[in-house]
Every structure is written in C-alpha cells, then in structure tokens.
Amino acid sequence: MQEYDYSDITPLPIQTGLQDELCQIMYTDEYKQLMGLARAMLSANELSPRALQLTSRIIDVAPAFYTMWNYRFNIIRHNVAGCDDAVSYLNKELDWLDEVTLNNPKNYQIWSYRQSLLKLHPSPSFKRELPVLKLMIDDDSKNYHVWSYRKWCCLFFSDFQHELAYTNDLIDADIYNNSAWTHRMFYWTNAKRVASEVELADELQFVLDKIQLVPQNISSWTYLRGFQELAHDAGQWNDKLVQFATSFIGNVFSLPVNSPQDLPEIESSYALEFLAHRWSVDSSTRENAIRAYNLLATKYDPIRKNLWQHKLKNLN
Template sequence: MLDFKYDFDDIIPLPISSDAEGELCQIMYDDDYKHLMGIARAMLESKELSERALHITNSVVEVVPAFYTIWNYRYNIVRFLYGENAEALDKELDWLDEFTLNNPKNYQIWSYRQAILQLHPKPSFKRELPILHSMIDDDTKNYHVWSYRRWCVLFFKDFTKELAFAGDFIRRDVYNNSAWCHRMFVLKNYHPSAQEIEAEITYAKEMIEKAPQNISPWNYLRGIHEVFLSGNYSPETVEFALSFVGDFFERKFSINHEGSLCEEAPVVESSFALELLATVYSKRREHLQKAKEAYHGLIAWYDPIRKNFWEYRLGLLEKDEGK
C-alpha cells in the first residue's frame, strides 16, 4: 500500500484497534492495512502538513474512499502547502477527477470538491462540466452528483444551461425525478418571466401526456402553480387534469358507515391527476364535496398506500366545512 517515494521510518505507527481482552468483535486487519492506517493516524495526530502527508492521504482514500477524517486532513494539507496557488489546485482537481470516476457513489468526494473550489482563486464552472456530465451520464439518478451540480450552479451563479441540461435527461427518461427536481431548483432560483412560466406549464403537460401515471411531472406542474402562481390553477389546467380521471366526478358515490366508498372503482388514468384536483377543489368552499370524493377515491382505490395521509387531508376538509 505504501511505495518508496517517501521515507516514513521516523513515524511510529499508532494502533488502529484497542486489542482489548474480551472485545465482542475484533476486526482482522491485515498487516499492510494496519501499517498504512497506523502511519496515517500518527501523522494526523502530529498535525504534519507536508508532501508526504498528502501522499499518505492518497494511499488511505484509495483503500477507504469514504474516510471523512482523512479527506478533511487532506484539505488542511492542501490549504497549507498550496494556499491559493491556482496551478497546484488545478492539479489537485485533476487527481480528484480520476478518483471520482472510480468512486461514483462516494459522498465525501463532492464535499471535498466544494472545499477546493472555494479555496481556488479562479474557480471555473466550465472545468467542472465534463466530470459532471460524465458522472450523470453514467448514472442518471446519482443523487450526490445532482446535488453537487446544484451547488455549482449557485456557487458560480450560472443558470444559463440548466433547463436544457435537465431537459436532456428528462427526454432520455421521463421518470428521472432527479432531473425534474433540478429543473424546479433552476426555476426557483432565477426568477422566470410570466412567459417562461407558461412555457414550463406547457412542457409539464406534454411530459404528463407521455406517461400519465408518473408522479414527477405532476409534482412539477403543481409546484409551478403553488410557487409562482400563488396556488391559482387556471381553468385550462383543471380541464387538463380532468381529462385523466374519466367520469369520476360524474358518478354518485355512497359512503358506508365505515367511511368507505361502496361502488366499484371508476377507470382513472392517473391518480396524480385526481390528487391535483383534490388540491384545487379544496381551495373553494363550493367544491369541497368534490375534494372529499377525490380523497375518498384515493383512499379506497387509487392510492391506498398513503391512506393515512389522505385521511388526514380529508379530516382537515371536514373541519373547514364545519366552520
């Protein structure tokens, strides 16, 4: 695990386990691992900030990529050795690119990248784009990478490519909730115009038509109305949602003494359309009965897994009706 680039003969390795008698479970580390971690612990303990200390952190994270304490130690070394030396920090990012490609699910990588960019005197969003695209292209729902992209967009204050970026991944997979969340994040942070909001509503509807029982574009459509339109849903949006619930609201339902619907379930193309309509109808007293019917339908037929939540919403409606 250690090469001969640096001499560590002056370092007395610290133990990495207590070896106490009667330990419930002793981990059987091999000798090379104990030697490496022992040297790393000793250098960390002495707060050595040197090129060989940087080298030892490289060896450690190759073996244990998620070792947060060592990543923090590495950052302190880099800051001490290189300060705001742009060329040296670029080399550190080059090394990190290679490491990132081999450890796509490692959370610590992305926190470390943030710290290095914040240290860098001339950080570049353009430089980050290839690794970001490569990582998301390889795993289109990698939460850590999407989170880091959001961080970068805010750090560099550059939203210009983000709607198109998210749109590319939604086009590849309309069920990619990470891409939908990124798209909403963009809207919330760059203050779109009224025309852009209308365009996004149209976009959401087009994606819903591709897959009506897909929660992501329905949430996006609702989010636009709640965040940017003060919860006011246009008649066109209501009609759009109604087109996915068949004759649900034309039926006359009867409710038994247990509060359940007695009839067989009407054909509904999207339970999420019914959920949106329940939200819309609950805002107007004259439509509360429709909202109650929608919640009963979700409880009984279309979304019983969230029965407790729908019963809670139904209870709120009944309280409002009693006022």
Template sequence: MMSEFDVSLYSDIEPLPIETGLDNELCQIMYTDEYKQVIGIARRLISNGEFSERALDLTSCVIDLSPAFYTIWNYRFNIVTALMAVSGDIEAFLNKELDWLDEVTLNNPKNYQIWSYRQALLEVHPNASLKRELPVLEMMIDEDTKNYHVWSYRKWCVQKFNDFTNEFQFADSLIEKDIYNNSAWTHRMFVLKNLTSNKNEDNWNEQLKKETIDFEIEYAKQKITLCPQNVSSWNYLRGILDKYFDEDYTINGIDEFAIQYIDNIFEKNESELTETNSTNLPQLKSSYALQFVADGYSRIPDKKNMAIKAYKSLSIKYDPIRRGLWNHMISKLSA
C-alpha cells in the same frame, strides 16, 4: 489499486496503532497488515501535525484503501491549504489536486466526502470555473442519473457561479431519456425558482418571468400527455402553481386539463363511493391527476365537496395504500 506506497519515506515515523489490543473486545476487526501500516503512519502524521508532500501522498494511499474515511479527507485539505501557500502558483497547484480528485471521483460514485472536498477546493481556488466541473458531473450522472450526491453538488456549483445557462437543456435531455427521472424534474424546478428569484431581477423582468413560467406549465402538460401516470410531472406542475399562482389550480384551465385523466368521478353520487361499490368505479388514466385535482379543489371553498369525492375515490379504489392520508384529508375538509 492503491496509490504507490513507499514505506521508506516514512522510516522516521512510528505508526500509531489502530488496534486496542484488549482481550475483551466485543468484535475484533481483522485489518490487513497493509491497512494497519498505512493507517498507523497516517494517524501518527495527523498527531504530529505534519503538512508535507509525503503526508499528501500518504493520504492518497489511505483514500484508496478507505474512500469514506472523512478524517483523512479533512487532513488532506489541511495539507493542501498549507502547501498551496508556499507553492508559488496556487492555481496550478489546485488544478493538479482537482485532476487527482477527478479520478477518485469517477471510481467512487457513491462517496459523499468527495463532493464536500470538491466544494472546499473551489472555495479557495483563485480562478474556479463551472466549465471545468461540468464534464465530470455529466459522466457521473450518465452512469447513475439519480445519484443524489452528484445532483446536490451540481446545484451547489450553478448557484456558486450563478450560471444556469445550460440547466434547463440539461434537465430536458435527461427527461427525454427517462420521463420518470424525478431527479431531473427536481433539478428543473430548482433552476426555475432560482432564475425567477428576486436576486435575478436585474436580468429577469416580469414579462420574461411570465413567459418562462407559462412555457414551463406547457412543458409539464406535454410530458403529462405522454405519460399521465407519472408523479414527477404532476408534482412539477403542482410546484409551479404553488409557487407562482397562490395555489390557484384553476389558472388557465389547468384543473380542466387534469380532469380529462380522471374520467367522470365527479359525476358519481356519494352513495357510489363506497368499498362495496369500488369495483364499479372506472379505471383512471392517472391516479396522480385525481390527487392533483383533489389537492387543488380542497383550497377552494365552493369546490370542497368535489375534493372530498376525489379523496374518497383515492381511498377506496385508486390509492388505498395511502388510505390513512386520504381519510385525514377528508376529515379536515368535513370539519
């Protein structure tokens, strides 16, 4: 429902038409009379450069009618910055604006302009707080656990406030609900990289970093054990190795951990790894484990032949839809 619109407040405004009136228009948009009136007044106010309370109220109406109208979002922010300067209490004024925005946010989960606007408000807020943002973020993610815009905003928030206190636990709670939630796995990696970065070296000594990284390796392995055919957990483990161990997949026997999910592929002769023999190859617990091992071994000179075997197996049996990729990897290793 549109915010209450009192046209009498704008009786002095001549709406700026939103239709060209040309006879040769390729496709004439059938606007409602309400839409033409509200948008026409808004366009005139923008043209006049009016930053007033009535202009602010009007933008609420426009956003109700067209939440993705980015020009109006920009205009509203300009109004807010003008009014807060004379508000007498900037914090209270912006908190009221955030309260309004919370309601709009919950009613428009896929609107990315909302999140840009929230960022802009927090940047000028004199006492912005992550604590205030978390409830609406949790409600939005509960509604859609893979909403890209919400996750991006959450990342921005925790970086802005440099507060990662609850992020591991938050990601874990979502992974517990859905082990396939790649958004939660990606967020967990984001948190790990930020906590162990050089900018946090005052709070994170080398021992604490090592303990955390070791814990995350075991965490990934435990989730893989629960669900071996889950690309997200394998990618998480791979990301840790690539980031912290110079891509050494043999660290702590991780390659042996992965091999348990790919049967005895490396015991096969080259002659067995062909299209005609593909039906004789065993069923694997995880094709992603096979890719994981192949990628790791491809970086170790004396294990390249094993990597080629793994890529051939993926190509002919376990992941033929990406045959072009696997054959390309084989050609690189064979060169």
C-alpha cells in the same frame, strides 16, 4: 509518482491489543502499516508532500475515511499558502480528485472535499466541474450526492444557464426521473432572474406535454402543482389546469357510487389528486374535493388511504 521515505516515522498502533476485546478487526499488515504511519504523521501535524502522498494511498484503500480527507485538505491549504501558482496546484488536485470521484460514486466525503477546494481556489470554474458531473449522472441518474453538489455549484457560481437544457435531456431520456424534475424546480426557485410570461407559458406547456405522454407519473404532476403555485398567483390558469386534469379521470364524478368496484379505471390517479388539492383550497369547490379524496381512498389510490382520510379530516 515520486516515492517518499517514511523510515523515520514510527507508526502508531491502530489496535488496542486488549485480550478481552469483544471483536478484533482482522486488518491486513499493509493496512496497519499505512494507518499507523498516518496516525503518527497526523499527530505530528506533518503537512509535507510525503504526507499528501500517504493520504492518497489511504484514500485508495479506505475512501470513506473522513479524517484522512480532512488531513489532506489541511495539507493542501498549507501548501497553497506558500505556492507561487496556486491555480495550477489546485487544478492538479482537482485532476486527482476527478479520478477518485469516478471510482467512488456513492462516497459523500468526496463532494464536501470538492466544495472546500473550490472555496480555496483563486479562480474556480463551474465549466470544469460539468464533465465529471455529467459522467456521474450518466452512471446513476438518481445519485443524491451528485445532485446535491450540482445544486451547490449553481448557487456557489450563481450560474444556472445550463440547468433547463440539462434537465430537458434527462427527462427526455427518462420521463420518470424524479431527480431531474426536482432539479428543474430548483432552477425556477433559485435562479435570480425574472421570467417573462412567454417563458412561464412555455414551461407550463412543457410539463403538460410530458403529462400527456405518461399520465400516470407522479413526478410530472407534482412538478405541475409546484410550478403553478410558484410562478403564478392564485386563480391564474386554474380553469385551464382543472380542465386538463379532468380529461384524465373520465366521467367518474357523474357516476353513482354504489361500490368502488363499480367505478371504471381512470388514466391517472395523480390527476385526481391534483384536482382534489386544487378544489380543497376554494370553499366553493370543497364538495368536489371531498368526493375526489373519497375516490382516491376507496378506489384509485387505496394504498395511501390514511393520507386521503387525513386530508378529508382537515376539510371538515
């Protein structure tokens, strides 16, 4: 990396020096020198290669310093305007950013900066983004910033072709990965295509199979409810799904309730919750919904008792 001379810059102070300050931050001399240079160059709106290098050094020691990210983008945007090969220039910047990204997985400024670079890029590529996204998710499969950026990329590039297969792999690795289930629903909600009945039926079977593997998994039951409501009009598949969910609650509806302690355990409280919701939208099954919510409140999910009582109140 080329080293630049900053001797002509008079650093601006980053501390007030007031004696009555409540708490003075103990900055290192190196930090004060870097930040002082940055303040001076930012004040002068210097958009040179040496200013760009300085932002690299500052981001290395203070990666969450939003002002430096904004300053760096202004430098990049200025240089691109007078560049003969903007594609190569921006690809080089993305290469630098990949290293910073991998070393700072929880830094949200990185992702807004990546978005700005792709918007500026003459020929941005989703394919180029996929490896770093995979590495980040492999490191932390529930990293909210990475998932948000992946969603943004899908919409920005209008490209959803990788998403179902990708979530398949993640769900196979961890069936409880709510981020993967949520992203899968994002696909069905936002992909601009009309799915065939065969594809919809295959997707329904996919989630039913996952529930069979782990019945007590809120992610798959929530996905089932959302997918059914999204992909089908109101009465379609109701009988099949009600029968499926009922298979996880045994015979609790046929037993007298003298005391919650007398009731047997069930395979899935989320199946009972699914049934309660399904029955609550039809006046002919309203009594079943009331019974289900009472069972949840008293026996099968008492930790959310206030929620179930709220649902019951809305049924009356």
